Amino acid sequence: MPRLLAGAVAALAALPLAGAQPAPTPDYTITVDSGTTGAAISDSLYGVFFEDINWAADGGLYAELVRNRSFEFSPADNASYNGLTGxxxxxxxxxxxxxxxxxxxxxxxxxxxxxxxxxxxxxxxxxxxxxxxxxxxxxxxxxxxxxxxxxxxxxxxxxxxxxxxxxxxxxxxxxxxxxxxxxxxxxxxxxxxxxxxxTFKNHGLRADLASKIAALRPGFLRFPGGCLVNTGSMYGYDAASGYPRARSYQWKDTVGPVETRATNANFWGYNQSYGLGYYEYFQFAEDIGAAPLPVVPALVTGCGQNRATDDPALLQRHIQDTLDLIEFANGPVTSTWGKLRAQMGHPKPFGLTMIAVGNEENLPDAYFANYLKFREAIKAAYPTITVIGNSGPDDQGATFDRLWELNRSAGSDMVDEHYYNSPSWFLQNNARYDSYDRNGPKVFLGEYASQDAKFANSLAEAAYMTGLERNADVVRMASYAPLLANIDHVQWRPDLIWFDADESWGTTSYQTQKLFMNNVGDRVVPSSVAGAVVQPKPITGRVGLSTWATAARYDDVKVTGTDGTVLYSDDFADGNADGWTSLSNRGTWSVQDGAYVQSDTAATNTMVAAATDITATDYDITLKATKTGGAEGFLIPFGIKDSDNWYWWNLGGWNNTQGAIEKASGSADAKEQLLTRPDTVVTGQTYNLTIQVRGTKVTLIRDGEVWGTFDDNKVTEPFAQVITKDLRSRELIVKVVNAQDKAALTKVDLDGLRVASTGRMTVLTGDPGEQNTRSAEPIQPVTSTVRGLGSTFTRSFPANSITFLRIPLR
CATH class of the missing domain: 2.60.120.260 (Galactose-binding domain-like)
Known part of the structure; x- marks a missing residue:
């Protein structure tokens, strides 16, 4: 073909066909930076955390079928118990x-x-x-x-x-x-x-539950808690009998022949036999290929309690117990505790490399003083052991900030963070660890979950996990919590795996965790995403009143605009509360002596809301509040959309020890804390309270003094991604989460990386309100072969989906 004709043909081929539609514009673009080396990912990035909560041990993972086998149950442990319970x-x-x-x-x-x-x-x-x-x-x-x-x-x-x-x-x-x-x-x-x-590997654990945990391929096993570790730890042993003087969890109670182990009251309200003890935990970790991570008490309580030991001898005994624990795990058979391990059937050391001191302590300075003593003793005897501190029970606040300050100053190896938040929090905080000090202590995210069991929660968790992986140089370990729950005995929701006497099933979050944990990769491939995010909205809605295990009087409720216009007012002087409606159907509300009174000191979340919907974006709420009895303080809701979507100012919460701003998004049980600080409310004292709302920014004033401020101005990112490289299989793993009700057309630019045109795709998708239950598990992974891949390709990721693409490198 002549060169001129060939050029004309090529030009014609480049022209769009008559009537052809232009390629649609992608909703999102993922771009790889192939010239930058990403962070190495720890082999123990994802693990599991086992705590004996929700009857997870006896009647659960521990395969013993007889309850109260040693007739040790007692009314001293639980008023409904006696020696013949069961x-x-x-x-x-x-x-x-x-x-x-x-x-x-x-x-x-x-x-x-x-x-x-x-x-x-x-x-x-x-x-x-x-x-x-x-x-x-x-x-x-x-x-x-x-x-x-x-x-x-x-x-x-x-x-x-x-x-x-x-x-x-x-x-x-x-x-x-x-x-x-x-x-x-x-x-x-x-x-x-x-x-x-x-039983699982013939080691006494219930096969179906242990197999589901093993299928996660966890990198570590954290045990035995949790709140049951540090609560009750103030007490020692009776010198004559060696038996605990109080019901406290001590590792030495849980080893040796089972007939010599104590049966103790559990922090969560029931008894545990300790048949599942420290030896069994170490054995289980070994059986599933996970690194053992025991947690020892620091003798400062947490989990809603505030107490620190003042007994130096007791503290020293616990420190020695921790050294003995390391010897039990790693010592030679000629050592005292290594000999016991061998007698129990495991002469080979378990290979313990890390240990955590404490759990969710509320007294940061007292905790850290004890933590340093533990660390000094551990490092002196076992310098290669990683010693993990913690940052308290929340993702932010005064305790969190103080403990991180102390951990940084002391050069801690790792800091354990815990938080349970709403789906919206997880979708708004994907970049949480982007700004952490790369040279400071590493993060162990020991407990986290979105506060419900729907697929929407799993989508939010998955989106957040892409941020954990992107920051794998900072976040070295992470574990969803809690792990197990007996459907007939529940103290905490949500949970990863549910079971009854003969069945077990994984939640949608179990399927999500399994997908991530089985497709981690060895190194992050740096990438970024461009596309739409959801902007924050001003705080509008009804104003309310509430209490929690407290009786209180409220008066002179008023909402005014910034120009002085009264948007709502009720002083209850007419003897009624017309227009106020209950959003919880709890509590006993009545107008008494010109005030609105809630008199039931046992009821929790007694929320009532005023009739008027505040649509202004800038306004002030003022009222008077007086606690008349009960355990806590006041709850002042605002920005109420309905019973499951609101904010409230919590004064004197957590047994009258802390205050907070909490936000419910989609569920009254799924509250996140936007602000926390120590706080106490005095019974009988009347407080003048003001809540100033300016769009998304709120100022809280008590008796003329600013109590705190927050700005709920974070954008929501319903689309998230991360790319990792599996060095063993020579594959890229493109992980995309689309947590919105529409498909996301996405261009993926691998920046020249040479990859195969065919890959393997695994997808979790479904109705965001769906759950996996005993009767049906609709959210399951679907794996297929996908073609049309390359250095640049476009795919439409389904609405409400988690997609993993494994693409071979060429």
Whole structure:
């Protein structure tokens, strides 16, 4: 073809066809900076945190089927408990605590001439179950042990306590099985136990739950808490018996033969047998390939309490206990605690490399003084151990700021942050760690979750996790919390994995965590995104009143514009509260002596709202408030849209110790704290309160003095991304979260990186209000092959979706 003709043909080919539509403009553009080296990602970036909350251990991960197997339950622990809680007895049966006990730690036993039947549990037809009991009799006798239609006779010799065992085979698949032990004559029983033969790696943990945790491929396992670690830690041991004087969690109570371990009251309101103890935690971490991360008490309480030890000897004992713990994990079999580990079945050291001191302490200076003493002792004996401090219970506030200041000054290895916030908070704070000091202490995000169990929460968490990965040089570890929840016994929501007696299921957040944890990568590929964000809106809406476990009087409620115009006013002088409506259906509200009074000191969140919707963007709210009784202070809601969307000024909260501005977005149970500070309200004192709203900025004034200010002006980013490189598989992993109700057409520019045209795509998508439940798990990953990839490509990411593209490098 002549050159001139060829040029003409090429020119014609470049022209748009008649009627052809131009390519649509992308909603977002992701651009890689291939000339910059991104941060290396720790092998332990994502892990799991196990705390015995929501009955997660006994009746959960710990596979023991018998509740209160050692008859140790007591009304001192829980008013509804006694030594026979979990049992039905016939004949003569009495629990005793006397010199005939099995040992000093396992003090209570059952003196019986008759039978006991356990509370129900689940069995599978044909499966084998291992029964054991410690028994003692003055004269030889027999025990008849029954599981369903299976019976076994145990011959009990006269004399001292002995352990007897048997194997039983279940004849039915049921969640209502029971274990019956019947004596032919007088006998003493303790540690009546039944375990399924099938446990995770034969180490005594419930197989389905442990397998779901293992499927996450966690880089670390944090244990045993949580709030149960530092609460109750002020107390030591009785010198004579060695038994705890108070119900506190001590690691030494949880090792050795199970019949010598204590049964203690749990911070969360129930008992724990310690059959799942420190040895089992270390073993489980090893079984799932996770680094163990124990948390030890710093002798300063947290979790809503404020107390620090003033006993130097007790503090020193806890420090020595921590050194002994490291020896138990890592010491040679010739050492005292290494020998115990070997006797329990693990002569090889567990390879402990890090330990956390304390959890969510509310007294920063007292905590940090103790933390430094722990650190000094640990580093002197074990200089390579990473010692982790913490920043208290919130993502911001006076305690958070002070603890970070102290940790930075002391050059801490790592700081543990905890926060539970609304989906909007996570969508507004993707850049949280962008500004952290790259040379300061590293971050361990030990507990976080969006406060509900819907897919919308998981989308927000996923968007936030892209920011964690982008800042992998600062955020070295992160774990969603809590991990497990028994659907019939719940102290905290949301949770990652739910279970009942015989089933378990992963939430939408479980599927999200699993997707991220199985596709981490080894290094961040620097990238940026351009596209629309959601701008903040002025704070408008109704004004309200509320209390929490407190009785209070409110009067002279007024809303005025900045020009002095009265937008709303009620002084209750006419004896009624017309127009005020309850948004919670709680509390007892009435007009008394010209004031609006809430008189129920037990009710929580008693919110009522005025009739007028404040549409002005600049206005002042004024009122008088008087606490008349109860545990806390005042709650002054404003910007109320409905019962699940509002702000409130919380004065004298947390048992009259702290104040805060809290924001509910989509759920009254999903509050985030925009501002916190120490605060107390005096009963009987009348306070003049003013809330000045100027668009998104709010000033809070109490008795003429500024109490605090905040500006809720962060943009919401419903679209987030991060790109990492898997060095082993030689793949790029493009991770995109589209947390909005419309698809996002996106151009991806890999800046010349040579990649294959075909990749593997995994997507989580669905209705943002959807949940995974026992009856259905609709949010599941879908993996497919995708084509048309390259150094530059365009894809439409579905509405409300999490998409991972694994693209081979060429």
């Amino acid at each position: 049992w039905t007895v016939t004949g003569t049966a009495t629990t005793r605590d006397d010199a005939s006990r099995i040992n000093e730690r396992n003090r209570t036993y059952l003196d019986i001439n008759g039978s006991v039947v356990s509370s129900p549990f689940a069995t599978v037809a044909g499966d084998f179950y291992d029964f054991s009991v410690w028994a003692r009799a003055d004269a030889a006798t027999t025990l008849t042990v029954t599981l369903g239609s299976t019976r076994h006779i145990v011959n009990v010799r006269s004399g001292e306590w002995r352990k007897y065992s048997a194997t039983l085979r279940a004849t039915a698949t049921t969640d209502a099985a029971t274990l019956k032990v019947e004596t032919a004559g007088p006998a003493k029983l303790d540690m009546v136990s039944l375990f399924p033969r099938k």
